[in-house]
Amino acid sequence: MTVKEAVPVLSVRDLTVEFVTRRATLRALDRVSFDVARGEVLGVVGESGAGKSVTGSAIIGLIDPPGRIAGGEVLLSGARIDDLPQEAMRKVRGKRIGMIFQDPLTSLNPLYRISEQLIETIRVHTDLDAAQARARAIALLDEVGIPAPERRIDSYPHEFSGGMRQRVVIALALCAEPEFIIADEPTTALDVSVQAQIIALIKRLCKERGTSVMLVTHDMGVIAETADRVAVMYAGRIAEIGPVREVVKQPLHPYAKGLMGAIPSLEGEAKRLVQIPGTMPRLSAIPPGCAFNPRCSQAFSRCHVERPELIAVGDRKVACHLYDESNAEIAA
Amino acid sequence: MSEAPFVEVRDLRRVFDVSKPWLNRVLENAPRQYLKAVDGVSFDIARGETFALVGESGSGKSTVARMVVGLLPPSDGTVAIAGVSMNDVDVAQERQRLRRRIQMIFQDPYASLNPRWRVGRIIAEPIRAFQIVEGEAAINNRVGELLTLVGLHPDDRSKFPHEFSGGQRQRIAIARALASNAEFIVCDEPTSALDVSVQAQILNLMRDLQERLGLTYLFISHNLAVVRHMATRIGVMYLGRLVEISDGKQLFSNPRHPYTRMLLDAVPDLAMTGKARDGVKGEIPNPISPPCGCTFHPRCPLVFDRCRIETPPVIDGVACHAVNEGRVAAA
Amino acid sequence: MSSTPLPTPRSQGRLARLWDSDLAFSFRSSPVTVAATLLALLLVLAAVAAPLIAPYDPFDPASLDLSDGFSRPMEPNEITGKVFWLGSDAQGRDIFSAILYGSRVSLLVGAASVLFSLVIGVGLGLVAGYVGGRTEALIMRVADVQLSFPAILVALLVFGVARGLIPPALQEQMTLLVLVVAIGLSNWAQYARTVRGSTLVEKNKVYVDAARLIGLKAWPVMLKHVLPNVAGPVLVIATINLALAVIEEATLSFLGVGMPPTQPSLGTLIRFGQQYLFSGEWWILLFPSLVLVLLALSINLFGDWLRDALNPKLR
Known part of the structure; x- marks a missing residue:
């Protein structure tokens, strides 16, 4: 289990991202706050449009117009990075924050051998010479499980299979020994058997290197396997955040409960799936109060007017009025 | 079950020619190349049951689905529905009668509905093509019934597909599949483009409809948990071949291949039993x-x-x- | 059983929604486009309503008076005292009226030839994309060959062949038809290429499979399902091609192989006008040319906007 240190590797405070369109200003992220401790894997789950990928992009400063960070701050090891100028932010990306995306081909340039890409990245971020960098690249490929790395290093990206390519991307993300890695749906494009290998790899690397990871995915199974803590997002807000075991086994937030019940399982009786009525609201039509209230079976009058803040319940935090009165004294 | 199977697939094969263009072959002296997408697949499906084909990419499961509904002619082998094979029927009318009984639900609900057609017209198309009911009023009525059946509002008929979410579109696609009173529905990854909560809605809907209408499903998926939830029997495919066919429950409690x-x-383990995983190579x-x-x-x-x-x-x-x-x- | 989503309220009328649409907004926020469209509409309307607007009938020989010849614009004729807004030509024909009738002919030829190439091009493109294989190869190679010739050359060729085939007595009446075919044939390949490309994309979408599943034959699938979905880019090309076709017609007429003097188009008027350029009667050339330029330019600007507005990549 992770021990909370004084300064978390990543700290997100009230992060708000807006997209300004002709008709309205859409709020893709609405005061999102969370911490990631050293060596911890934080899973971020949610359905499409919940804002999980936007969170990742906002942290690394890759929100393109018409989107903009409208409020809040992002701290990397205690220092603010969301207000850094473009050039400084570019250095943070890659050097201090590594990135792994869903499609390995977006991170690899198809025209260059992977040796060139790895060595270049290593040399940009460290002061190793060419030979040392190459040795390091081979060591990295070995570490991410590419067989015969001395030989494979001079291949082009298309000469690798999907799973191997994702391993190369992970090696690329590790080049500069970042303190924090954002993995956005890293296994979604892969087959189940390969997915399991990549999950195992990410887990092992974090443990060995003490790197923190924010794992963004829609697949609760991947989160359950990999993450230490999980944040469940809904309509640009965090609904519940806490240790993965508790959230998966005994979710508190009605949305999280519905979500867990909706996932068909490999264990137990194949019973009827829990279904949450309706769909997630579009960004242009988020209801007032709790964003989940139109779909919530336990909604009461307060839910329609007042947005619930995150309330501490044990190790967890949940944004739901149901846990307010009874647990008021625990709230920090 | 002692009676003849409702759907009978025998020794189905499909070879794709993936050779380079003629000029390249001549210049590079490259031979013709063939891809055996499906290589001798046989299975039966009883009436009212859900048979699932599960496999990873390249296993040929979708190719089987396309051959079963008749979108792709098999290189070899037969598909028979209630004893009638597509290969046997020559008369257009007979063929149409067979087609009416088989329909398909596709993976991508964003591509399976013609974006320029209103929902009502989309659902009415099979009704007109198979002359299920005659007359505009009756067709309209039937479209309304179908929309209600899949959990939408009859007034939704006058909207365009882009006004709906992915899950709602999949409902429309289901309504279209049911419009011809089909008995056998081939579902090609029907929920893999959907979010989990929406997936649950669609899977539940499909089960409800099966109970109410006595439908027979061929369910194609890469997701074992979904397959476990839906299927009575399961076939596991690997590189174009069936490696195991088993009763739904048994496959999970006692996998053999x-x-x-x-x-x-x-499969990522939601129950977090902490099982060891070293078998994947x-x-x-x-x-x-x-x-x-x-x-x-x-x-x-x-x-x-x-x-x-x-x-x-x-x-x-x-x-x-x-x-x-x-x-x-x-x- | 499951949720019943509420039907979305329809508070706005159809027109209001159209006005509020993204397309209309992009139109409204481009003054150049608005101006060009208004100008194009004005010119087209004027051409269509020529018999109602034109002060004279330039093709009625009885109404022509040689003494009206070479009137300067806006000045009373020295002999007859009549005023011609844009002057008159050697035969005393009112230039303004001639332009109105001329743009009518020009637009008619332009629109008809666009329609002609549209039908051929879209038809062949759909077949090529949908059927594939040898049919596709044959159609596309023919299109490639066609595209490698300058359009004007193809038109001249068609025109020459038609001249040889049609008996001289009928030639004058048939000119318009021949022009339409000539210009139409020189432009179809572009449509065929575009439509084939979009058809290849659309036919792999599963709604086409769904249509095949209910036993629809190839033609209904192509016309009812594929065609509406490939129409967008075609519309853009057609608009821009309308301007090109008008110019092409003018070129042919200017070269003397176009509309006869009895039914002058803008090109024919320009051909006549250029004879007088150096003798001081500039208006006979200037005004028809100006109208041709404005017509082509305004249609082109509208087409350009349409292309950008319909292209999701540029948005």
Whole structure:
């Protein structure tokens, strides 16, 4: 289990991202706050449009117009990075924050051998010479499980299979020994058997290197396997955040409960799936109060007017009025 | 079940010519290349049951689906619905009668509805094509009924597909499949483009409809948990071949083929039992030049000499030499 | 059983929604486009309503008076005292009226030839994309060959062949038809290429499979399902091609192989006008040319906007 240190590797405070369109200003992220401790894997789950990928992009400063960070701050090891100028932010990306995306081909340039890409990245971020960098690249490929790395290093990206390519991307993300890695749906494009290998790899690397990871995915199974803590997002807000075991086994937030019940399982009786009525609201039509209230079976009058803040319940935090009165004294 | 199976698939094969263009072949002296997407697949589906085909990419499961509904002519083998085979019917009318009974639900609800057509027209199309009911008023009525059946509002008929969410579009696609009063519905990854909560809605809807209308499903998916939830019987495919056919429950409690075991082991575990996972090795080979013998042998923990030479036939629901020779205890 | 989503309220009328649409907004926020469209509409309307607007009938020989010849614009004629807004030509024909009738002919030829190439091009493109194989190869190779010739050359060729085939007595009446075919044939390949490309994309979408599943034959699938979905880019090309076709017609007429003097188009007027350029009667050339330029330019600007507005990549 992770021990909370004084300064978390990543700290997100009230992060708000807006997209300004002709008709309205859409709020893709609405005061999102969370911490990631050293060596911890934080899973971020949610359905499409919940804002999980936007969170990742906002942290690394890759929100393109018409989107903009409208409020809040992002701290990397205690220092603010969301207000850094473009050039400084570019250095943070890659050097201090590594990135792994869903499609390995977006991170690899198809025209260059992977040796060139790895060595270049290593040399940009460290002061190793060419030979040392190459040795390091081979060591990295070995570490991410590419067989015969001395030989494979001079291949082009298309000469690798999907799973191997994702391993190369992970090696690329590790080049500069970042303190924090954002993995956005890293296994979604892969087959189940390969997915399991990549999950195992990410887990092992974090443990060995003490790197923190924010794992963004829609697949609760991947989160359950990999993450230490999980944040469940809904309509640009965090609904519940806490240790993965508790959230998966005994979710508190009605949305999280519905979500867990909706996932068909490999264990137990194949019973009827829990279904949450309706769909997630579009960004242009988020209801007032709790964003989940139109779909919530336990909604009461307060839910329609007042947005619930995150309330501490044990190790967890949940944004739901149901846990307010009874647990008021625990709230920090 | 003693009666003849409702759907009978026999020795289905499909070869794709993936050769380079003629000029390249001549200049580079390259031979023609063929891809055996489906290589001798046989199974039966009883009336009212859900038969699932599960496999990873390149396993040929979607190709089987397209051949079963008649979108793709098989290179060899037959598909018969209630004893009538597509190959046997020559008269257009007969063919149409057979088509009416089989419909399909596709993976991508964003591509399966014509974006320029209103929902009402989309659902009415099969009704008109098969002349299920006559007259505009009756057709309109039927469209309204179908929309209600799949949990939408009859007034939704006058909207365009882009006004709906993915889950709602999949409902529309289901309504279209039911419009011809089809009895057998082939579902090709019907929920893999959807979010989990929406997936639950669609899976529940499909089960409800099956109960109410006595539908028979061929359910194609890569998601084992979904398959477990839906299927009465399951076929596991690997590189164009069926490696195991088994009763739904049994496949999960007692997987027999090494590939099935590996696949089950690889599924991320929501229950977090902390099971050990070391069985997963390697990746799916290139289907253009699959390994000889048993195509799974390079990844198989139970491989021995015979596996590298001889393709195992499906015996008693499993295509594996090790299992058939009793060298593996059925766990 | 499951949720019943509420039907979305329809508070706005159809027109209001159209006005509020993204397309209309992009139109409204481009003054150049608005101006060009208004100008194009004005010119087209004027051409269509020529018999109602034109002060004279330039093709009625009885109404022509040689003494009206070479009137300067806006000045009373020295002999007859009549005023011609844009002057008159050697035969005393009112230039303004001639332009109105001329643009009518020009637009008619332009629109008809666009329609002609549209039908051929879209038809062949759909077949090529949908059927594939040898049919596709044959159609596309023919299109390639066609595209490698300058359009004007193809038109001249068609025109020459038609001249040889049609008996001289009928030639004058048939000119318009021949022009339409000539210009139409020189432009179809572009449509065929575009439509084939979009068809290849659309036919792989599963709604086409769904239509095949209910037993629809190839033609209904192509016309009812594929065609509406490939129409967008075609519309853009057609608009821009309308401007090109008008110019092409003018070129042919200017070269003397176009509309006869009895039914002058803008090109024919320009051909006549250029004879007088150096003798001081500039208006006979200037005004028809100006109208041709404005017509082509305004249609082109509208087409350009349409292309950008319909292209999701540029948005």
